[in-house]
Amino acid sequence: MPKTLTENFVEQFKLCKVTASETVGIIAELGQKEEYVSAAVAAARQLGASALVLHASSLSNPNLPPYEADGREVAPLLAAAGECDIVIDVTVGGLIHSDVRTRITGNGKRMLFVAEPNDVLERLAGNIELREAVENGGNKLRAGSTLHVTSAAGTDLTADISGENLPITHQWGYVDEPGRWDHWPSGFVACFPNDRTAEGRIVLQPGDALIPWQRYVRDTVTIEVEKGFIQEIKGDGADAHVLRDYFEAWNDSEVWALSHMGWGLLERARWSAFDVYDPRSLYGQELRSTAGNFMWSTGSNRFANRETPAHLDVPMRNCTVEIDGVAVVRDGKLVSE
Incomplete structure (x- = not known):
């Protein structure tokens, strides 16, 4: 029987060695992918970890110009993420090529991007x-x-x-x-x-x-x-x-x-x-x-x-x-x- 999104997050967090003493930070965009945010928070709590949700107004890039980055949210975002042990990126476009990702991992934090539908996450889970x-x-x-x-x-x-x-x-x-x-x-x-x-x-x-x-x-x-x-x-x-x-x-x-x-x-x-x-x-x-x-x-x-x-x-x-x-x-x- 397929697992729920929360159940899959629990299994994933175990692979990521999330412990009860850690804080899981979830970076999301306001009003987007809320089911992923809820599942990540629930999974962290099931493992005894604490969870911090960091909502930005918008971090995704458009597929066509014009585009001009608005970096005003980056500094407070990094400050909050810096207090977390592992950061889960559930933004729409992902922070893969951004300075945010580089600075979070550069400070020794684990960072995981999650974007695919639930059944894809389960079927293709790593080992x-x-x-x-x-x-x-x-x-x-x-x-x-x-x-x-x-x-x-x-x-x-x-x-x-x-x-x-x-x-x-x-x-x-x-x-x-x-x-x-x-x-x-x-x-x-x-x-x-x-x-x-x-x-x-x-x-x-x-x-x-x-x-x-x-x-x-x-x-x-x-x-x-x-x-x-x-x-x-x-x-x-x-x-x-x-x-x-x-x-x-x-x-x-x-x-x-x-x-x-x-x-x-x-x-x-x-x-x-x-x-x-x-x-x-x-x-x-x-x-x-x-x-x-x-x-x-x-x-x-x-x-x-x-x-x-x-x-x-x-x-x-x-x-x-x-x-x-x-x-x-x-x-x-x-x-x-």
């Missing part, structure tokens, strides 16, 4: 086996020098991932260590290649995904990349036009940059989610996490001091991902050890 697979992928990235992605459709992209300080994102869906951020649910590993080193071509095929638009690609799009930036978007169908229009709308060269790259590791995640659910009820994490997908993104990259609210994640099927010539994904399937 130790997933964590080990994600950490193993991160170790391969850390030991590598060149990331090379190809596909039968024509994708041929390389990026420099050398260096001991390569930023790597490990997402297995829970936070049980100080200073850790994650997104429940999750199951992928990604890195931020050395800035301006991505070179080559990306060919999107029908059925690939565009997030946060929460839909599948409808026709073939060819994207030319030089020195880490998209130089040209080619295609006769609607998607090429829409992508060009979106990037041009911001009138900002930073939105054309490539950001993180990685692959999915969650076998329970299904590519069909955008058709099974109302796609606007989803944050897209299931598509990001499907085992063997190659995912790349655009725009924001805090490691390159690139701040922009324009950010797309693009999971792709049927790609081969190699690190220094050794495949970790072949034709969209994970390569076993």
